[in-house]
Amino acid sequence: MVQYYISCQRELWFFAHGINMNFEDENILIGRLLHETTYRREKKNILIDDTISIDFTHHKDGIVVFEVKKSRRLVKPAYYQLLYYLYYLKKMGVTASGKLVYPRERKTQIVKLTQTQEAEIEGILEDIEEVVQMPVPPPPERKPYCKGCSYRDFCWV
Numbered sequence: 001m002v003q004y005y006i007s008c009q010r011e012l013w014f015f016a017h018g019i020n021m022n023f024e025d026e027n028i029l030i031g032r033l034l035h036e037t038t039y040r041r042e043k044k045n046i047l048i049d050d051t052i053s054i055d056f057t058h059h060k061d062g063i064v065v066f067e068v069k070k071s072r073r074l075v076k077p078a079y080y081q082l083l084y085y086l087y088y089l090k091k092m093g094v095t096a097s098g099k100l101v102y103p104r105e106r107k108t109q110i111v112k113l114t115q116t117q118e119a120e121i122e123g124i125l126e127d128i129e130e131v132v133q134m135p136v137p138p139p140p141e142r143k144p145y146c147k148g149c150s151y152r153d154f155c156w157v
Contacts, residue, residue: 001015001016001128001132002077002080002081002083002084002121002124002125002128003074003077003078003080003081004077005080005124005127005128005131006076006077006080006081006124007074007076007077007143007145008141008143008149008151009131009138010137010138010139010140010141010151010154010155011149011151012128012131012132013131013132013134013137013138014137014151014154016131016132017132019151019154048088048089048092051088052084052085052088054066054067054085055067055068056068057096062095062096062097063089063094063095063096063097064096064097064098064099065082065085065086065089065096065097065098065099066098066099066101067081067082067085067098067099067100067101068101068102068103069100069101069102070102070104071102071104071105072102072105072107073145074145075100075109078100079100079109079111080121080124082098082100082111083098083111083113083117083121084121084124085098086098086111086112086113087113087117087118087121087122090113090118097110097111097112097113098110098111098112098113099111137154140154140155140156
């Protein structure tokens with residue numbers, strides 16, 4: 001939900017209320033295919049507490065959590081999603097760093113959780129609860145990626 005909060009709070013509300021339009025979204029399907037066909041040697045989809053699903057990890061020089069994305073189109077939401085994973089693990093007593101990986105673009109971004117970001121994540125989690133508790137979704141906001149969003153008809157029709 002952190003990723004939805006950063007990208008679109010209206011989408012977060014829909015998702016939290018069981019209105020999931022992503023199951024047939026072309027971008028989501030491409031992302032799933034990319035996930036299945038890249039990093040084949042890795043043990044993928046590590047589920048922790050039925051709360052987070054980590055794409056995969058490495059343990060060579062400490063724990064590194066990997067998040068694989070199709071493109072850098074939504075960098076900030078992906079970055080915050082990975083920060084949340086690092087935050088969640090830290091709350092469990094596990095110190096880790098992260099890597100955002102964009103295989104099609106051959107790009108990687110290192111992610112480390114700072115104390116400032118920890119406080120920011122805690123604020124985001126509080127805000128998420130407020131959005132989810134709203135009786136109706138927040139009003140739509142035009143964003144650059146609305147055109148390709150699977151929820152666009154809920155906002156702009």
